[in-house]
Amino acid sequence: MxxxxxxxxxxxxxxxxxxxxxxxxxxxxxxxxxxxxxxxxxxxxxxxxxxxxxxxxxxxxxxxxxxxxxxxxxxxxxxxxxxxxxxxxxxxxxxxxxxxxxxxxxxxxxxxxxxxxxxxxxxxxxxxxxxxxxxxxxxxxxxxxxxxxxxxxxxxxxxxxxxxxxxxxxxxxxxxxxxxxxxxxxxxxxxxxxxxxxxxxxxxxxxxxxxxxxxxxxxxxxxxxxxxxxxxxxxxxxxxxxxxxxxxxxxxxxxxxxxxxxxxxxxxxxxxxQAYKWFTVTVKGRDTHTGTTDLKSRADALLTAAKMILHSHRLATANAALASTGILNLKPGSTNTVPGDVTFSLDIRAPTDSTVQKMKDLILADFAAIAAGKDILDSNANCTSGLPCSVTIVEDFDSPxxxxxxxxxxxxxxxxxxxxxxxxxxxxxxxxxxxxxxxxxxxxxxxxxxxxxxxxxxxxxxxxxxxxxxxxxxxxxxxxxxxxxxxxxxxxxxxxxxxxxxxx
Amino acid sequence: MxxxxxxxxxxxxxxxxxxxxxxxxxxxxxxxxxxxxxxxxxxxxxxxxxxxxxxxxxxxxxxxxxxxxxxxxxxxxxxxxxxxxxxxxxxxxxxxxxxxxxxxxxxxxxxxxxxxxxxxxxxxxxxxxxxxxxxxxxxxxxxxxxxxxxxxxxxxxxxxxxxxxxxxxxxxxxxxxxxxxxxxxxxxxxxxxxxxxxxxxxxxxxxxxxxxxxxxxxxxxxxxxxxxxxxxxxxxxxxxxxxxxxxxxxxxxxxxxxxxxxxxxxxxxxxxxQAYKWFTVTVKGRDTHTGTTDLKSRADALLTAAKMILHSHRLATANAALASTGILNLKPGSTNTVPGDVTFSLDIRAPTDSTVQKMKDLILADFAAIAAGKDILDSNANCTSGLPCSVTIVEDFDSPxxxxxxxxxxxxxxxxxxxxxxxxxxxxxxxxxxxxxxxxxxxxxxxxxxxxxxxxxxxxxxxxxxxxxxxxxxxxxxxxxxxxxxxxxxxxxxxxxxxxxxxx
Missing domain, CATH: 3.40.630.10 (Zn peptidases)
Incomplete structure (x- = not known):
């Protein structure tokens, strides 16, 4: 040999x-x-x-x-x-x-x-x-x-x-x-x-x-x-x-x-x-003109996504986990149009599978509530209530x-x-x-x-x-x-x- | 004739x-x-x-x-x-x-x-x-x-x-x-x-x-x-x-x-x-791995931008103005990388020039503070303090x-x-x-x-x-x-x- x-x-x-x-x-x-x-x-x-x-x-x-x-x-x-x-x-x-x-x-x-x-x-x-x-x-x-x-x-x-x-x-x-x-x-x-x-x-x-x-x-x-x-x-x-x-x-x-x-x-x-899961989150609102649509008549998908990204960070802080958004795309993409369509990635990590699962459960519930316009952890404090958006969350990847x-x-x-x-x-x-x-x-x-x-x-x-x-x-x-x-x-x-x- | x-x-x-x-x-x-x-x-x-x-x-x-x-x-x-x-x-x-x-x-x-x-x-x-x-x-x-x-x-x-x-x-x-x-x-x-x-x-x-x-x-x-x-x-x-x-x-x-x-x-x-101004806001943080960078070691440009977008909405609510973000681009754009570079548009409108100017002054001061990690209107409540980002705000357009x-x-x-x-x-x-x-x-x-x-x-x-x-x-x-x-x-x-x- x-x-x-x-x-x-x-x-x-x-x-x-x-x-x-x-x-x-x-x-x-x-x-x-x-x-x-x-x-x-x-x-x-x-x-x-x-x-x-x-x-x-x-x-x-x-x-x-x-x-x-x-x-x-x-x-x-x-x-x-x-x-x-x-x-x-x-x-x-x-x-x-x-x-x-x-x-x-x-x-x-x-x-x-x-x-x-x-x-x-x-x-x-x-x-x-x-x-x-x-x-x-x-x-x-x-x-x-x-x-x-x-x-x-x-x-x-x-x-x-x-x-x-x-x-x-x-x-x-x-x-x-x-x-x-x-x-x-x-x-x-x-x-x-x-x-x-x-x-x-x-x-x-x-x-x-x-x-x-x-x-x-x-x-x-x-x-x-x-x-x-x-x-x-x-x-x-x-x-x-x-x-x-x-x-x-x-x-x-x-x-x-x-x-x-x-x-x-x-x-x-x-x-x-450590364990992690990747998600794709899609928020649907309504494209409307930024100048003619008052705040309460908007279904602003990006404002809603911003609340979700901030909330995911707060959940991570509370649960000793990590939450990160690395990709965000929106449509239509014009300075004077409120975006009606935002998609972003969400990467959740924690040392144990159970913590990642808990984060997932919280996110599924809380993102739906945020999209519906409900207040989660003061997400609506000092905000104008707008029209509801919808949200879909797809789990793309799971690594125990x-x-x-x-x-x-x-x-x-x-x-x-x-x-x-x-x-x-x-x-x-x-x-x-x-x-x-x-x-x-x-x-x-x-x-x-x-x-x-x-x-x-x-x-x-x-x-x-x-x-x-x-x-x-x-x-x-x-x-x-x-x-x-x-x-x-x-x-x-x-x-x-x-x-x-x-x-x- | x-x-x-x-x-x-x-x-x-x-x-x-x-x-x-x-x-x-x-x-x-x-x-x-x-x-x-x-x-x-x-x-x-x-x-x-x-x-x-x-x-x-x-x-x-x-x-x-x-x-x-x-x-x-x-x-x-x-x-x-x-x-x-x-x-x-x-x-x-x-x-x-x-x-x-x-x-x-x-x-x-x-x-x-x-x-x-x-x-x-x-x-x-x-x-x-x-x-x-x-x-x-x-x-x-x-x-x-x-x-x-x-x-x-x-x-x-x-x-x-x-x-x-x-x-x-x-x-x-x-x-x-x-x-x-x-x-x-x-x-x-x-x-x-x-x-x-x-x-x-x-x-x-x-x-x-x-x-x-x-x-x-x-x-x-x-x-x-x-x-x-x-x-x-x-x-x-x-x-x-x-x-x-x-x-x-x-x-x-x-x-x-x-x-x-x-x-x-x-x-x-x-x-x-009504009067309006358009701005381009650029937030610079640091690209880092989502899985290995704990929350306090991050300079997360997208999380910071999310806080800013939410804050601009709160300022608009407080001042009977409009604030809208219709374009957002980030780099590098990968699920497992914390973005170090985010640019977004900001469209501010109000019936009077003085209100638009007031909104601009507030945004210039508050966005700088948010980027530096300071708390503005509870923007940091329940968050982990990370590393500071920098922000530049360019006024692209002014319509009195x-x-x-x-x-x-x-x-x-x-x-x-x-x-x-x-x-x-x-x-x-x-x-x-x-x-x-x-x-x-x-x-x-x-x-x-x-x-x-x-x-x-x-x-x-x-x-x-x-x-x-x-x-x-x-x-x-x-x-x-x-x-x-x-x-x-x-x-x-x-x-x-x-x-x-x-x-x-």
Whole structure:
């Protein structure tokens, strides 16, 4: 197996792979392996002790070069003067996303991976291990961004996966099981308003037809299916955990919140993800002239929507939840016409499913009352009573609270302690993710955990999103070790249990 | 003069004009005039008594046919099952607007008018009178509509002007002074967000360069100048009251409010227009992730805008004014990103300039305070204090309260009483317009008044905007008589005063 893999690697790369660094030859001290065309040393994960694990280092400079190189596709707003001080605007399945995907495919293939594109455009790059009859241990994240996003959200996770492949190749590491990197499609839900939709289809949680028919947000008309076809990323392999099983899924991500930075921590060991629901709220009133319609003769859909948005914030405050509106469209859209039609998104989050459900119940009742003109929490104080509006609320998306798998959490935790050394107890914290990630869906079908690194002021979904180079690198280092530790654990359990624990 | 005009009319129409109705021959009882090619009878306005004035009737069926015929260009949303039960969407200087303009030019030319297009695309159609060295008495309104507008706002005024020309031609009426019909460009301010912009340039109140450079609303990029050029309506004549003076301006319009209908009146004699100002409000916060940013770490531009919109309504309630937001755009526009950038329109109206100014002062102070996170009228009650936003408020447009001219008001009032007969006192009301109209700018350079007719439930700027056929016709009848009465008065004053009172 190993020999065949290395041969394949040479063929893929097209030239002999660089010789091992002398340091690893010294550290490892293994015997020569059965390479048909090489006499290089090789590391097997099952034989790695703590010292060896700690010695495998990601190349920070190379990682940052990959991040910024891929950010040439879909470069966004500038926030600083340095060449890399811009945000990103790489909407899923856009031309820019296709360029980034092409890079991912060619780069991972050059590193000896077999790449598979599934029917949701997810790209799985798999590096063979010793036992390729079992599912790979995956690293995954996404290359799409928000319309005014940054250079780290998603991109760090994928490029750290590529960096992992490079470190494994550099050091002639042979894993017990295959390892892979996956780029999930449309994680952001920014262009096609179903976030994590493609990992959701893979997990069997979202029907593929629903996903394929999802239209891009106003004012576009393309669907996921039409855009997958257009950019050439509609794969033949069904998007399913049955077609492409995973032994585990690890994801490195910026925290996107302020907690790590505020508490001077470096690594977050993510134990789960808070619950959330997304709604589309449509308020219907009546278009009327702003100058000739007195306040009491109006059915003002925007004034009503404003009361609802404010009320959702008040409910969130009262229930220790989050409520956010990120999209609002109105019709007809003229300075001197009272809008008769307003549609807005509502994103509700809380640590527990029960709190999210309570928020939903309150919103359904209170929004209907506000539309009808009733006073809710003084919403009508000092107002003129107008004509009633109607409201419809559609739940678009439901992501229950997620609890990650102890085996993965344990791998991340040990890796973080190894990477950070003696000071680890001051630099690592366990946390719950505020944001959804593809790991939420992955966790439904395989053991999963995530690694968080701090980002400046907790700012994300913003061009100025920023993660220090040393933090990107630390995170990638923990990711690499987590995968190797998990691979080693799989082998140990196989030996002790006489079976592969994670056969799906 | 009369002979030359009639000859010109015959040439323009291209065939002998229909013979007079016998009724008018009987009623008028004048001697034969000096027609070189005809022996027909002719009416001169100076010789018209009340009986003759009352006998000149608009053709209701023909008027309605003109209204609905022109609504083939830019047909909007359907609200009923009948062929004419749709709204309109004829944005200024669009292809549909060009078609309507072409109809206006060809129709008025066929009725013997000389048409002039000025540098704002205003179209003036002038029917000669006996004394063509003096400015015409104009009827004016607009053919552009809101994006989801109706079939009457503006269109009724222009088609009633055309119907006036037809009645004058039918009855061989010769006015003492020329009379005209003007189609003003972009009255709505819906596509190019400066309402009544072209009458404003004509009046010298808006610089032509400002108007020409006005860009269409988001997301378009065309300017008024580029679209005037594109559709071939950039005239050579300067848009100015000096190039095209008016002796008076009368405008027939649907009320666009509920007062006439609610009080069972048929004609509103409009004595003036309320004051208003338009603002663009921009709130800047910070784009952040909805799931990972706790409420106190947010600078939520949309939540802040919602508080402002609600507050503007409360201020309007407290000050007997109107406050309306008809446009709102936000960025970046993603369900899971707190918007960092919101821009909205604010339309403030009140009967007096001082109330509008007071509202402006309150808004400037209070919006700044709301953006800074201060509590204004309990705006922060039950809320979480977040990070501050910034706000900028630009005044785009100022229309002081307008008082129309007593001579025009008197003409309209007498016409209404004549048309409505013995029951007039129950069917006519004096009113102030809530909406701006081109008559506001016209009134800065010539005596002006308006005629209002009821519209169903006061609904306007809405596809279902509706005015009964009998009311359209009544309004057109009052318009016709107002113009003839004004023309007669000009002649009477000339005789008694030895001068033309309205030379500009």
């Amino acid at each position: 190993a020999c065949r893999f290395q041969s394949a690697l040479r063929l893929a790369v097209g030239k002999p792979y660089p010789a091992l660094k002398p340091a690893y030859q010294r550290v490892v001290g293994h015997g020569q392996r059965c390479f048909s065309v090489s006499t290089a040393w090789q590391l097997r994960t099952k034989e790695m002790n703590e010292e060896v694990l700690a010695s495998l280092k990601v190349n920070q400079k190379r990682l940052m070069e990959d991040i910024h190189y891929t950010c040439q596709w879909g470069t966004g707003e500038r926030w600083g003067s340095a060449p890399t001080e811009t945000g990103m605007s790489r909407l899923a399945l856009s031309d820019a996303d296709k360029e980034a995907r092409d890079w991912f495919v060619s780069t991972t293939q050059a590193l000896g991976c077999k790449t598979t594109v599934d029917s949701m455009g997810n790209i799985f790059a798999v590096r063979p291990g010793l036992r390729n009859d079992k599912p790979p241990t995956f690293v995954g994240s996404h290359l799409d961004t928000q319309p005014t996003g940054g250079r780290y959200d998603g991109i760090l996770g994928v490029t750290a996966g590529v960096e992992m492949l490079k470190v494994l190749a550099d050091n002639w590491v042979e894993t017990e099981y295959p390892v892979g990197v996956v780029n999930w499609t449309n994680e952001e839900g920014a262009r096609f308003p179903l976030s994590m939709v493609a990992s959701g289809v893979w997990a069997g949680s979202i029907p593929q037809e629903t996903a394929h028919n999802t239209r891009e947000v106003h004012p576009g008309t393309a669907t996921m299916l039409s855009e997958l076809t257009r950019i050439g990323y509609l794969g033949q392999t069904p998007a399913s955990y049955e077609s492409i099983p995973m032994a585990a899924h690890f994801e490195l991500h910026i925290e996107q919140g302020p907690l790590l930075e505020m508490s001077n921590k470096k690594i977050g060991v993510v134990k789960g993800v 609270a997620t609890i990650f798998h102890n085996d993965c959490i344990d791998s991340v935790s040990k890796a973080a302690r190894s990477v950070l050394g003696p000071d680890a107890q001051n630099l690592v914290m366990e946390m719950t993710s505020g944001a959804g990630h593809d790991s939420v869906y992955a966790s439904k079908r395989c053991p999963t955990s995530m690694i968080f690194v701090p980002c400046r002021e907790g700012v994300s979904h913003n061009p100025a999103e920023f993660c220090k180079e040393e933090d990107c690198s630390l995170g990638a280092q923990v990711l690499l070790q987590s995968v190797l530790r998990f691979d080693r654990m799989r082998d140990e359990r196989r030996i002790s249990w006489k079976q592969e624990p994670y056969t799906l | 009369a002979c030359r005009f009639q000859s010109a009319l015959r040439l323009a129409v291209g065939k002998p004009y229909p013979a007079l109705k016998p009724a008018y021959q009987r009623v008028v009882g004048h001697g034969q005039r000096c027609f070189s090619v005809s022996t027909a009878w002719q009416l001169r306005t100076k010789e018209m008594n009340e009986e003759v004035l009352a006998s000149l009737k608009v053709n209701q069926k023909r008027l309605m046919e003109d209204i609905h015929y022109t609504c083939q260009w830019g047909t909007g949303e359907r609200w009923g099952s009948a062929p004419t039960e749709t709204g309109m969407s004829r944005l200024a200087l669009s292809d549909a607007d060009k078609e309507a303009r072409d109809w206006f030019v060809s129709t008025t030319q066929a009725l013997g008018c000389k048409t002039t297009v000025d540098s704002m695309g205003n179209i003036f159609a002038v029917r000669p009178g006996l004394r063509n060295d003096k400015p015409p008495t104009f009827v004016g309104s607009h053919l552009d509509t809101q994006p989801t507008g109706g079939r009457y706002d503006g269109i009724l005024g222009v088609t009633a002007g055309v119907e006036m020309l037809k009645v004058l031609a039918d009855n061989w009426v010769e006015t003492e002074y020329p009379v005209g019909v003007v189609n003003w460009t972009n009255e709505e301010g819906a596509r190019f967000p400066l309402s009544m912009v072209a009458s404003g340039v004509w009046a010298g109140s808006i610089p032509q360069e400002t108007a020409h450079n006005t860009r269409e609303v988001h997301p378009g990029t065309a300017t008024m100048l580029s679209e005037l050029t594109r559709i071939g309506y950039l005239g050579q004549t300067p848009a100015s009251y000096e190039s095209i003076p008016m002796a008076a301006h009368f405008e027939l319009h649907i009320e666009q409010g509920p007062l006439l209908e609610m009080s069972n009146k048929k004609i509103g004699v409009v004595k003036g227009v 309260a307008t008082i129309f001219h007593n001579d025009c008001i008197d003409s309209v009032s007498k016409a209404a009483r004549s048309v409505l007969g013995p029951d007039a006192q129950n069917l006519v009301m004096e009113m102030t317009s809530g909406a701006g109209h081109d008559s506001v700018y016209a009134s800065k350079r010539c005596p002006t008044s308006m005629i209002f007719v009821p519209c169903r439930e006061g609904v306007s700027h809405n596809p279902a905007e509706f005015c009964k056929e009998e009311d359209c016709s009544l309004g057109a009848q009052v318009l016709l008589q107002s113009v003839l009465r004004f023309d007669r008065m000009r002649d009477e004053r000339r005789i008694s005063w030895k001068q033309e009172p309205y030379t500009l």
